[in-house]
Each structure stands twice: as C-alpha cells, then as structure tokens.
Amino acid sequence: MSPNKESDRLAFLGQLAAGLAHEIRTPLSTLQANLQLLQEDFDEPRDERERRALQRLTLLLKETARLEEILNDFLRFAAGHKLDLRPTDLNRVIGEVLEFVTPEATQKKVRVLKSLGEMPKVSVDGNLFKQALLNLVMNAIQAMPNGGELILKTSRWRDFAQLDVIDTGTGMSAETASKCFDVYYSTKKTGTGLGLPMARRIVHEHDGTLTVTSEEGKGSCFTIRLPVEGEVQAKAGGAIPL
Ligand SMILES: Nc1ncnc2c1ncn2[C@@H]1O[C@H](COP(=O)(O)OP(=O)(O)OP(=O)(O)O)[C@@H](O)[C@H]1O
Numbered sequence: 001m002s003p004n005k006e007s008d009r010l011a012f013l014g015q016l017a018a019g020l021a022h023e024i025r026t027p028l029s030t031l032q033a034n035l036q037l038l039q040e041d042f043d044e045p046r047d048e049r050e051r052r053a054l055q056r057l058t059l060l061l062k063e064t065a066r067l068e069e070i071l072n073d074f075l076r077f078a079a080g081h082k083l084d085l086r087p088t089d090l091n092r093v094i095g096e097v098l099e100f101v102t103p104e105a106t107q108k109k110v111r112v113l114k115s116l117g118e119m120p121k122v123s124v125d126g127n128l129f130k131q132a133l134l135n136l137v138m139n140a141i142q143a144m145p146n147g148g149e150l151i152l153k154t155s156r157w158r159d160f161a162q163l164d165v166i167d168t169g170t171g172m173s174a175e176t177a178s179k180c181f182d183v184y185y186s187t188k189k190t191g192t193g194l195g196l197p198m199a200r201r202i203v204h205e206h207d208g209t210l211t212v213t214s215e216e217g218k219g220s221c222f223t224i225r226l227p228v229e230g231e232v233q234a235k236a237g238g239a240i241p242l
C-alpha cells in the first residue's frame with residue numbers, strides 16, 4: 001500500500017472510531033441517568049435483597065463513569081489539533097503547571113524543584129503544551145507513592161530548547177519503558193494509557209521530540225526538545241556563501 005493510501009486509510013479509521021465513540025456516548029448517558037434514578041429508589045434499603053441491589057447499582061454506576069472517562073479521553077486524543085502558535089517562555093509555562101499541581105504534590109510528600117536556564121522563546125501553543133507537560137508531571141507524581149522529588153529543568157541543547165521532567169519514583173522496567181508511549185498501554189489500575197501518547201503527539205505537532213530514560217527503583221527523566229526557530233533560520237541563512 002502506498003504511503004498516501006495508508007495515511008488515508010488511517011485518517012478514515014480515526015474518523016470512524018471517533019464517530020463510534022460519539023455514538024456510544026448517547027446510550028451510555030441514558031444508561032447512567034436511569035441507573036442513578038434506580039440508585040435513588042434504593043437509597044434506604046429495607047432488607048438484604050435491596051441492600052444487594054444497591055451495591056450492584058453502585059458498581060454499575062462506577063463502571064459507566066469509567067466508560068464515559070475512556071470515551072472522553074479517546075475523543076480528546078482522536079481530535080486533530082489546530083495549533084495556536086505564539087512565542088512562549090517555557091519557564092513561565094512550567095510555573096503555571098506547577099502552580100496547578102503543587103497542592104497535590106505537597107499532599108503526596110513530593111518536593112517540587114525547579115532548575116530553570118535562560119531560555120529563548122519557543123513557538124508553542126500554550127494550552128496544548130501545558131496539557132502535554134501536565135500529563136508528564138502527573139505521571140511523575142503518581143510514580144512517587146511514598147514521596148520524593150519532582151524536578152523541572154530547562155536548558156539549551158544545540159538549536160533546541162530542552163525541558164526535563166525528572167522524578168525519583170519507581171522508574172520503569174525496560175519493557176515498560178519501551179511500551180510506555182503506546183496507545184492504551186498502562187500499568188495502573190485505572191489508567192487509560194493515553195497520557196504519554198497524547199503528550200508525545202502534542203510535542204511532535206510542535207516539531208519536537210519526547211524521549212525517556214528510566215531506571216527501575218531510581219526514577220525517570222522525560223525530555224522534551226523543541227526547535228528554537230529564529231536561531232535555526234538565522235543559522236541556515238548565515239551558512240549560505242555570499
Ligand atoms: N514518571 C513515570 N515513572 C514510572 N512509570 C511511568 C512514568 N510515566 C509513565 N510511566 C509508565 O507509563 C505508562 C503509560 O503512561 P500514560 O501516562 O500513557 O498512562 P497512565 O498514566 O497509565 O494512564 P493515564 O495517563 O490515562 O492516567 C504508565 O502506566 C506507567 O507504567
């Protein structure tokens with residue numbers, strides 16, 4: 001199959017899958033609404049039978065909520081992104097994401113540290129990029145159930161702005177590290193496995209890269225590299241002989 005045909009087929013399958021997810025949402029919300037009404041009917045169980053019914057209803061409601069979450073995540077993932085690119089200070093974005101997660105980090109005994117270099121502005125869709133970074137930071141916090149350190153570091157690497165999200169958590173086995181960017185791969189009880197593929201896709205849409213190094217029992221480091229456009233162009237221009 002030619003690359004064009006293959007990408008057309010994939011785009012078509014993507015649309016089909018997104019359509020399917022939308023279609024499932026309507027009956028699912030009917031199911032959910034009716035289960036909720038039933039649950040209210042059994043709110044004060046009068047005997048053992050009613051108590052068991054209430055227990056089952058609660059379980060069913062939990063499962064429908066989970067299905068809804070999976071569909072929402074999927075739809076968010078399937079949706080193509082139109083980038084609203086603006087010159088952005090990555091250090092500021094880090095500040096905003098950290099402000100959002102610090103209460104949770106503190107509660108989990110995770111110390112948040114910043115090591116911010118002097119950075120050139122990069123061309124970034126702020127909201128999307130924040131989503132990608134948030135996925136990495138949430139993973140890092142979740143990898144430290146007994147507390148630890150979360151370090152956000154910015155630096156220059158050749159013509160790229162580099163951002164490292166480092167944690168001192170569980171780390172990953174070689175197998176997990178090789179699969180962690182796969183869609184729906186998760187080792188967590190209630191994980192959807194879309195956090196990392198979504199983050200990587202957002203970074204790729206910015207012509208950047210997202211990679212990981214990890215050591216089991218020690219921690220992980222997720223590295224984002226984004227091209228520093230102005231400088232790349234200036235250099236390319238400068239290389240042309242006069
Ligand atoms: N910082 C990390 N430390 C250790 N393992 C990680 C880390 N980040 C990701 N992983 C591994 O990669 C897997 C995939 O991560 P991803 O964010 O895609 O999904 P998830 O976190 O399991 O689910 P969700 O993001 O939907 O809550 C995780 O289940 C975990 O095994």
Ligand SMILES: [Mg+2]
Nearest residue numbers: 135139195196
């Ligand atoms: Mg995650």
